Structure formats: structure tokens, C-alpha cells
Amino acid sequence: MQQCPYCHSPHVQLLRRSQQSQPKTHLTFSTCSPMSLATVGMQLSKKFKINPLLGGLIGLVAGGMFLLYIQQQDNLITLHYQCEQCQEHFDIQHAESI
Numbered sequence: 001m002q003q004c005p006y007c008h009s010p011h012v013q014l015l016r017r018s019q020q021s022q023p024k025t026h027l028t029f030s031t032c033s034p035m036s037l038a039t040v041g042m043q044l045s046k047k048f049k050i051n052p053l054l055g056g057l058i059g060l061v062a063g064g065m066f067l068l069y070i071q072q073q074d075n076l077i078t079l080h081y082q083c084e085q086c087q088e089h090f091d092i093q094h095a096e097s098i
Ligand SMILES: [Zn+2]
Pocket: 004, 005, 006, 007, 008, 009, 083, 084, 085, 086, 087, 088
């Protein structure tokens, strides 16, 4: 249950919620995209003498899961509340996974 940050009343009303995907993943995309992780996986598999395709696949899957995790973290939910007691408006932001 939310509380008013002004008068600390628990009687707050949820007006609306907005959702926003933060574009900060573009850094992650360029530095460790699934394809570059697949390349790393292939190089590692050569080193450890396992099938390069298998290594590439592992890198690709690991990279995909990593990006999925990052994207979930970046999904930002903003809840807009109004206090019933002092009529002040306030926003609560939190990241939500899909
Ligand atoms: Zn209040």
C-alpha cells in the first residue's frame, strides 16, 4: 500500500499508470550483442576443443537471455497517485519485469 510523501496518509488514489521502456540498452547491444557473444563462444570452444557451432549456440543463448534480463529491468512503470487527504499529486516509479 502506498503512502502520501507529504502527509503520510495511506489514503491515496491511483490515477493512472504509464509504462516506459528505457532505451539505455543500446550500449549493451553494441558491446555485447548476441552475435558478438556467439563469436566469443566459438573462440572459446576452439580453445577448449569443443564443437565451434555448439560454443556459438551457447554464446547466442546466453546473450539472448542476458538481453532479455536487461530489457525486463528497463521496463519502467510510473504510477500516478493523488492523496485524498492533502490533494497532493505524486509519482512512484519502479521497474517491472514482464
Ligand atoms: Zn497527503
